[in-house]
Amino acid sequence: MSYLDTLNPAQKTAVLHTEGPLLIFAGAGSGKTRVLTYRVAHLIDQGIDPYHIIAITFTNKAAKEMRERISHINPMGEHVWVSTFHAACTRILRRDIEAIGYQKGFSIYDAADALRLIKECITELNLSETNYAPRNIQHIISNQKNELVTPEAYEQTTAGYFREANIAEIYTLYQKKLVASNALDFDDIIMQTVRLLKEHEDIRTRYQYRFRYVMVDEYQDTNHAQYELVHLLSGYANNLCVVGDDDQSIYGWRGANIENILRFEHDFSGATVIKLEQNYRSTQNILDAANAVIAQNQHRAAKSLWTENDKGGPMRLYSAVDDRDEGAFVARVIQHERSKGAKNNDFAVLYRTNAQSRSIEDALVVAGIPYRMYGGVRFYDHTEIKDLLAYLKVLNNPADDIALLRIINVPKRGIGTTSIHKIRQFAASCGITLYHALAHADDVPDLKKKAVDVKAFSDFLNECMQVAAEKPVVDLLQYILRQTRFMDTLQDDTPESEERINNVMELLATARQFEKESEDTSLGRFLEEVALVADVDNYQENSNTVSLMTLHSAKGLEFPAVFLVGFEENLFPSIRALQEGTGNELEEERRLCYVGITRAKQRLYITHANQRLRFNEMQRNKPSRFLSDIPQTHITPVDRLGEPVADRQSRIDSMLSNLKATGRIAESPVSVKAKPTDTSRLFNRQPMGKNINDLIAAQKTEEEPAYTDFKVGDKVKMKLYGVGTVLAIDNSGPDETVTINFATVGRKKFLSHMLKVTKEA
Numbered sequence: 001m002s003y004l005d006t007l008n009p010a011q012k013t014a015v016l017h018t019e020g021p022l023l024i025f026a027g028a029g030s031g032k033t034r035v036l037t038y039r040v041a042h043l044i045d046q047g048i049d050p051y052h053i054i055a056i057t058f059t060n061k062a063a064k065e066m067r068e069r070i071s072h073i074n075p076m077g078e079h080v081w082v083s084t085f086h087a088a089c090t091r092i093l094r095r096d097i098e099a100i101g102y103q104k105g106f107s108i109y110d111a112a113d114a115l116r117l118i119k120e121c122i123t124e125l126n127l128s129e130t131n132y133a134p135r136n137i138q139h140i141i142s143n144q145k146n147e148l149v150t151p152e153a154y155e156q157t158t159a160g161y162f163r164e165a166n167i168a169e170i171y172t173l174y175q176k177k178l179v180a181s182n183a184l185d186f187d188d189i190i191m192q193t194v195r196l197l198k199e200h201e202d203i204r205t206r207y208q209y210r211f212r213y214v215m216v217d218e219y220q221d222t223n224h225a226q227y228e229l230v231h232l233l234s235g236y237a238n239n240l241c242v243v244g245d246d247d248q249s250i251y252g253w254r255g256a257n258i259e260n261i262l263r264f265e266h267d268f269s270g271a272t273v274i275k276l277e278q279n280y281r282s283t284q285n286i287l288d289a290a291n292a293v294i295a296q297n298q299h300r301a302a303k304s305l306w307t308e309n310d311k312g313g314p315m316r317l318y319s320a321v322d323d324r325d326e327g328a329f330v331a332r333v334i335q336h337e338r339s340k341g342a343k344n345n346d347f348a349v350l351y352r353t354n355a356q357s358r359s360i361e362d363a364l365v366v367a368g369i370p371y372r373m374y375g376g377v378r379f380y381d382h383t384e385i386k387d388l389l390a391y392l393k394v395l396n397n398p399a400d401d402i403a404l405l406r407i408i409n410v411p412k413r414g415i416g417t418t419s420i421h422k423i424r425q426f427a428a429s430c431g432i433t434l435y436h437a438l439a440h441a442d443d444v445p446d447l448k449k450k451a452v453d454v455k456a457f458s459d460f461l462n463e464c465m466q467v468a469a470e471k472p473v474v475d476l477l478q479y480i481l482r483q484t485r486f487m488d489t490l491q492d493d494t495p496e497s498e499e500r501i502n503n504v505m506e507l508l509a510t511a512r513q514f515e516k517e518s519e520d521t522s523l524g525r526f527l528e529e530v531a532l533v534a535d536v537d538n539y540q541e542n543s544n545t546v547s548l549m550t551l552h553s554a555k556g557l558e559f560p561a562v563f564l565v566g567f568e569e570n571l572f573p574s575i576r577a578l579q580e581g582t583g584n585e586l587e588e589e590r591r592l593c594y595v596g597i598t599r600a601k602q603r604l605y606i607t608h609a610n611q612r613l614r615f616n617e618m619q620r621n622k623p624s625r626f627l628s629d630i631p632q633t634h635i636t637p638v639d640r641l642g643e644p645v646a647d648r649q650s651r652i653d654s655m656l657s658n659l660k661a662t663g664r665i666a667e668s669p670v671s672v673k674a675k676p677t678d679t680s681r682l683f684n685r686q687p688m689g690k691n692i693n694d695l696i697a698a699q700k701t702e703e704e705p706a707y708t709d710f711k712v713g714d715k716v717k718m719k720l721y722g723v724g725t726v727l728a729i730d731n732s733g734p735d736e737t738v739t740i741n742f743a744t745v746g747r748k749k750f751l752s753h754m755l756k757v758t759k760e761a
Contacts, residue, residue, distance in 0.1 A: 003041065003073055004016075004038070004042070006034075007034070008031075008278055010274055010275065010276050010277070011031060011034065011035050011038075011276060013274055014035050014274045014276070015035060015038045015039045015042050017241075017272055017274070018042070018043055018213075020238065020239065020270065020271070020272065021238060021239075021240050021268035021270070021271040021272070022240070022241040022242070022271065022272050022274070023261070023265065023268075023271055023273045024241065024244075024275075025245060025246070025274070025276065025303060026243050026244065026245055026276045027245055027247070027275075027276055027277050027279060027303060028245065028279065028281070028282075028290070028594075028595070028598035029280055029305075029558070029598060030276035030277065030279055030280070030305070031276065031278075032243050033062070033065065033066060033069070033217075034069075035243065036215060037069040037070050037073070038073070040053060040066075040070050040080055040215070041070055041073040041074050041077060043213055044074050044080075045074065048212075048213060050076050050077060050080045051079060051210065052212040053080045053081065053211070053212075053213045053215075054080070054082075054211045054213070054214055054215070054233070055080060055081070055215040055217070056083065056084065056085055056088055056214075056215065056216045056217065056230075057082070057083070057084055057218065058217065058218045058221060059084060060084060060087070060532065060533065061556075062217065062556065063082050063083050063087070066082050067080070067082040070082070081211070084532065085190060085229070086186070086190065086532050087528075089189045089190050089193035090108070090189055090532070092193050092196070092207065093106070093189070093193055094524070094528075096196060096200075096203050097192070099196060099199075099200050099203060100192060100195055100196050101179070102182055103182050103399075104524075105396050105397045105524055106182045106183060106184055106397060107181065107183040107184070107393050107396070107397045107400040107402075107403065108183070108184055108185075108186070108189065108528065108531040109178070109183050109184065109185045109186070109402065110186070110381075110531060111138070111186070113183075113185075113402050113403075114138060114185045115134055115135065115138055116402055117177055117178070117402055118134045118137050118138055118141070118174055119134050120177070121170045121173040121177065122134060122137070124173065125166070125169055125170060127166060127170070131163075132166065132167065137170055140167055140171075141170075141171050141174065141187075142186075142187050142254075142255075143255060144171065145185075145187035145191045145225065146191075146223040146225050146254075146255035147224050148191060148194060148224060148225050150175075151168065151172040151174075151175045152172075154171055155168040155169075155172065177401075180399065180433075181397075181399050181401050181402060181433075182397050182399040183397070183399075183400055183402070187225075190225045190226060190229060191225050193229060194225055194228050194229050197229070197232045197233075198232070204232060204235075205236070207232075207233060208232070208235050208236035209236055211234070212237040212239055213237070213239045214233050214234040214239065214241070215240075216240070216241070216242045216243070217243050217244070218243070218244055219242035219260060219261050219264075220244035220245055220246050220249035220256070220258055220260070220261045221249060221250075221251050221256045222256065222260045222261075223256055223257060224255070224257060227257070230242075231267075240268065242261065242264060244261050246258055246261050246262055246300050246301055247294045247300055247303075247591055247594055248591060248594065248595050249261070249588070250551075250552060250555065250588060250591050250592045250595055252585070252588050253588075258299070262299075262300075275301075275303050277304060277305055277306060278307065278308070279306065279307040279309075279598075280307070280309075281307075281558050281598070281601055282305075282309065282312075282601055283307070283309055283310055283311060283312025283313075283601075283602060284306070284309065284311045285311055285312045285313060285314055285634055286312060286598070286600050286604055287305040287306065287307055289315055289597055289634045289635075290305060290597040291304050291305055292629055292634070293590060293593050293594050293629045294590065296629050297587045297590055298587070299584075299587060305598075312602060314633070314634045314635055314636045314644075315604045315605070315630065315634055315635045315636070316603070316604065316605045316606070316635075316636060316637075316638040316642055317605075317607070317608075317635050317636065317638065318605065318607045318608075318637070318640075319609075319610065319623075320607055320608065320609040320610065321609070321611070322609050322610065322612060322613070322618075323356070323359040323566075323611075323612045323613055324359050324362070325609065326359060326360075326565055326608075327359035327360045327362060327363035328363045329607060329640060330349055330360055330363060330565065330605075330607075331364050331366070331367040331369060332642070333605065333641060333642035334347055334364075334369055335367055335369070336641045336642060337561065337642075342561070344369065344370055344371075344544050344545050344546050345544055345545060345546070345547070346560040346561050347546045347547070347559065347560075347562075347563070348546070348547040348549070348554065348559040348561075348562050348599065349546065349547070349548045349549075349565060350549060350550070350551050350554050350562060350564055350565070350596050350599065351548075351549075351551070351565050351566050352566055352572040352574065352592075353550065353566075353571070354375060354550060355614070356565060356566050356571075357373060357548050360548060360565065361373070361548070361749075362749070364546065365748055365750055366750070369546055370544065370545045370546070370720060370721065370745055371546040371547070372543060372545040372548070372745070373549070374548065374549040374553050375549055375550055375553050378533075379506070380530055380533065382500070382503050383500075384503055385504070385507055386406070387407060387410050387486075388480065388481075388486070388504065389403075389527070389530065390403040390406040390407045390410075391403075391464070392476070392477075392526070392527055393527060394407065394435065394461065395461070395465055395468045395476070396523045396524050396527055398433060398436075398461075399433045399435065401433065401434045401435075404435055405434070408420060408457065411484050411485065411486060411488075411489045412489075413453055413456070413457055415453050415454055415457065419447060419453075422444055422446060422447055423437050423438065423441070423444055423447070423454065424437075426440075426443070426444040426445070435461070438455070438457060438461070441454035441458065442455070460483065463483075464476065464479065464483075467479045468523055472515050473511045473515065473523055473526045474511035474512050474515060476523070477507065477511055478508070481504070486504075487501065487504065490504065498741065499741055499746075499747075502743065510530070511526065514526050514529065545745070551564075551592050552592070554595070554596065554599050557599060558600075558601055559599060559600065560600075560601045560602050560603065561600065561601075561603040561604075561605070562596070562599050562600035562603070562604050562605070563605045563606075564593075564597070564605070564606045564607070565607045566607070566608065566612070567607065567608040567623060567624040567627055568608045568609065568612065568621040568622065568623060568624055569621045569622045569623070569624055570619075570621050571612070571624075572589065572592075572593070572624055572626070573589035573590070573625070573626070577589045590626065590629075593624075593626045605642060606627070606635075608623045608624065608627070708752060708755075710726050710729055710738050712726055712727065712729060713726060714726040714759060715759070715760035716740060716757040716758065716759055717758050717760050718740075718742075718755075718756070718757045721740075721742040721745055721748065722742060723742070724740040724741055724742035724743070725740065725741050726739070727739045727741050727747065729752070737749050737751055737752065738750050738751075738752045738755060
């Protein structure tokens with residue numbers, strides 16, 4: 001059977017359309033990845049050289065999946081250029097960036113590096129970080145770059161406005177420093193590629209001729225810079241195929257422009273438009289709820305999801321007393337579902353803001369349910385990892401002053417703040433890089449005895465340069481670790497040292513894997529790869545943990561059961577969206593709700609709390625307006641175990657009938673209705689006033705004896721997580737808590753009186 005025979009009519013039409021502009025509206029769960037994959041395979045089958053095809057996605061995870069699927073259908077598919085926007089642009093810049101004044105070995109600054117440089121600029125301009133908050137300035141500069149606004153153009157628009165003019169000065173100085181360091185920030189990657197293609201016709205023509213078939217996934221999330229890039233690349237053959245869903249456009253806050261997809265037919269006269277509305281993921285009831293919510297938006301292309309899957313049950317709504325009760329509900333339901341055969345990774349808890357995770361985490365910890373939270377500190381943001389990567393960045397790009405400043409005294413080598421200041425002044429006065437200034441330490445005024453330490457460091461970097469030229473990345477890292485005794489600095493008296501050491505070992509493992517899997521194993525390629533890793537790329541579908549993440553992070557994922565928590569006004573939708581006058585932000589919040597609902601395959605739980613601790617005060621908010629968008633026939637209130645309240649009485653009646661039939665209770669002419677307390681007793685549940693702590697405490701076990709004589713540094717073993725180290729003991733609250741770091745899942749916090757562990761020798 002041909003792969004084309006597995007497609008529904010709309011999908012097949014999209015795959016077979018090969019020439020001219022094509023817009024595919026792909027609803028949630030409608031098989032868009034299959035359509036993109038099969039369309040590429042079909043182009044190759046039609047005789048199109050894969051060299052002339054490029055497919056652009058938004059995540060490395062999606063790019064890898066698409067590349068593997070294409071190659072599985074047609075081995076020639078491995079020659080198709082499948083990558084994210086940033087990876088594609090980085091690849092172009094590695095070859096041609098010299099045309100716009102950079103060197104090929106450029107550095108890519110992450111958000112932390114860029115923020116540090118912005119702070120330098122604010123200081124040099126004698127401005128106050130109080131009045132010009134660095135993160136706010138970073139956001140403004142990012143927005144300007146996404147709109148392709150240069151520092152010079154921004155200066156012109158802000159002339160005459162005091163504050164804005166100062167921000168323009170910061171932007172100008174910031175960009176000058178980036179260029180001097182031969183570095184790009186994340187937004188520069190696309191902005192400078194667009195500049196390259198616009199300013200150099202020969203380079204633009206070369207790429208337009210190569211990429212005669214351009215496909216772009218998640219087109220609704222493109223910003224202006226990405227929009228311009230796509231138009232430049234597809235300008236020769238006009239064979240542009242974009243796939244997306246305006247109903248899932250949820251990144252307006254970072255520059256995404258929903259108009260890019262809605263005006264596609266205007267931009268490309270004669271474009272073909274195909275709608276994929278058949279959903280393969282969810283039950284019809286879930287889709288009906290999603291359709292009802294998104295239908296309230298005015299600015300959208302009309303479409304409605306449907307499925308041949310089962311109708312399924314209604315959404316289950318729990319009204320919690322407060323956020324702690326909300327977290328306890330989530331834990332109870334997961335326990336209840338697991339007792340019926342469900343697995344931990346069947347569940348995802350999605351929330352509007354990261355701050356909401358605290359009560360969920362506490363409840364899962366107490367219940368002994370393993371979880372993984374996405375969107376926290378990235379692996380590559382840990383201090384020890386950033387230090388080692390800074391060494392590699394300097395060796396790849398000696399002009400990278402930010403990286404050099406990070407490692408000049410790491411590990412400590414006697415080069416203090418005063419010495420560094422003198423070296424920087426010397427470099428600035430001579431017009432040379434900091435790296436070159438190190439080699440001339442004897443010429444730095446007033447450096448005196450410290451010049452010996454500085455020159456020793458310079459010599460060491462030169463030695464590393466030689467190793468980098470001859471050895472693979474993993475050998476280079478090991479050389480740096482040995483020569484600097486880096487691991488010794490991680491082995492201190494704190495319990496966190498084991499975690500830091502494990503992180504370094506993981507980096508070495510990553511470098512080894514890179515050596516095995518990459519065709520280009522250069523240092524620059526390795527740094528490029530780690531710079532473009534997103535947190536969602538590390539999502540592990542098969543890990544035996546409950547997933548916790550924001551609604552934004554969940555886009556593109558799916559789970560058998562989903563909890564959407566915090567459905568309250570001023571939280572979801574956010575207070576900013578409610579206060580915004582145009583209604584655009586409220587429509588985006590509704591799209592975010594639509595995304596959350598459509599992550600669920602079979603079961604969807606929605607919760608709201610009557611009161612919630614936010615910003616150190618207890619707040620009361622009404623249930624979210626999004627709940628009223630869903631037809632009441634598609635929502636059912638549930639009890640503390642997630643079972644429909646409407647079913648409770650029928651279950652009670654059935655049990656009473658069975659008890660009567662077996663003679664365990666006498667027949668009565670009076671209809672017997674159980675009281676709430678009787679109900680909890682009949683079903684072996686805790687009364688309504690009990691919390692999750694009481695529930696778990698009541699579940700006695702002989703498997704893991706309680707060990708309560710904790711002290712920091714103890715090794716303990718838990719059946720669920722294995723061996724861990726006690727990191728901290730906190731007596732500040734009403735209950736003592738113990739934080740333990742496990743090699744398997746990282747840090748977890750427990751109530752000490754609830755913890756069941758054994759002490760390890």
